[in-house]
Amino acid sequence: MHLRILTVYTVLIACLVAALAVPFARSYSSHRTGQLLLERRADATRLAELADQAIRDGYTTGLVQEVSRYHRLYGTAVEIRGRDGERVAGGGAWEREPAERALSGRTTGSLPLVTPFGPGSVVIAEPVGRDAQVSGVVLMRVATATARREVAFVWAAVAGGSLIAVACALIAARRLARWILRPVTELDLTTRAIAEGRMDARVRDGGHGPAELRLLERRFNAMADAVSTALERQRAFVADASHELRTP
Incomplete structure (x- = not known):
């Protein structure tokens, strides 16, 4: 992309x-x-x-x-x-x-x-x-x-100016692409960490990228928090049930 x-x-x-x-x-x-x-x-x-x-x-x-x-x-x-x-x-x-x-x-x-x-x-x-x-x-x-x-x-000056303009545009395009895709990169790293078992991994909100993607980061973190809380409650329930079954 x-x-x-x-x-x-x-x-x-x-x-x-x-x-x-x-x-x-x-x-x-x-x-x-x-x-x-x-x-x-x-x-x-x-x-x-x-x-x-x-x-x-x-x-x-x-x-x-x-x-x-x-x-x-x-x-x-x-x-x-x-x-x-x-x-x-x-x-x-x-x-x-x-x-x-x-x-x-x-x-x-x-x-x-x-x-x-x-x-x-x-x-x-x-x-x-x-x-x-x-x-x-x-x-x-x-x-x-x-x-x-x-x-x-004059033609050489125009050609040189055109090349400089395209080079500047290329540099600006690289920065723009990184700025747009930085939230996506953070999401990718975070999902990979969660898939590897690090449930406390969250997307860092660095204030970079489009507002829509930053909103997606915050909602992803909220979802991860909800899933993590549900898993903790499940573990607690399983532990309590196991304890009750061992000591009726």
């Missing part, structure tokens, strides 16, 4: 901790992913404005220099392509699906969820121009190493 109480209590606490920890960990991953998107999409929007002006003017030298400078500064690959797919500046960031979405006039609205296990990089695409005047696309291949490290740190 001790093991069953311990197991049930610990499993319930572990499920409760998991129900809180897992959504929190995923929520932080989603938050960090969204933060990464917002940070880089602002840069992509600025480059798209520069690219739109450069493509309309037919002068892309300044755009190429700006893309190179951005790549040196942030280590992020940037690629700008025109409406027909020709490369205008940069390179190393091409990915068909986000590019086609941006050429249809839609910006990147979401990224794959960043976790400690990946992805290693994500692509953000921003249309150059707007609506029917889309003249190209800006693609940015953003490394997620920093974001993954931050997510890993």
Whole structure:
């Protein structure tokens, strides 16, 4: 019974901790992913404005220099392509699906969820121009190493806190089980002593355990006292009868 109480209590606490920890960990991953998107999409929007002006003017030298400078500064690959797919500046960031979405006039609205296990990089695409005047696309291949490290740190903290909570729950469960079962243990020891012939054995009322089980202890002691008194009277009666029969 001790093991069953311990197991049930610990499993319930572990499920409760998991129900809180897992959504929190995923929520932080989603938050960090969204933060990464917002940070880089602002840069992509600025480059798209520069690219739109450069493509309309037919002068892309300044755009190429700006893309190179951005790549040196942030280590992020940037690629700008025109409406027909020709490369205008940069390179190393091409990915068909986000590019086609941006050429249809839609910006990147979401990224794959960043976790400690990946992805290693994500692509953000921003249309150059707007609506029917889309003249190209800006693609940015953003490394997620920093974001993954931050997510890993938070996940490790959540996992460590969860393990500590489960360990504390296990300790509390052991104490709770002992507290509940202490009257039962005392009853078992006392009944064993009475069965071995020690009729004066009684349950010690230490004030431990649920009130219902302590009440059961008191009633058991009262029953044992009544049985002991009845046996004493029986012995006395038998002794008197034996004496009367020997000396009529």
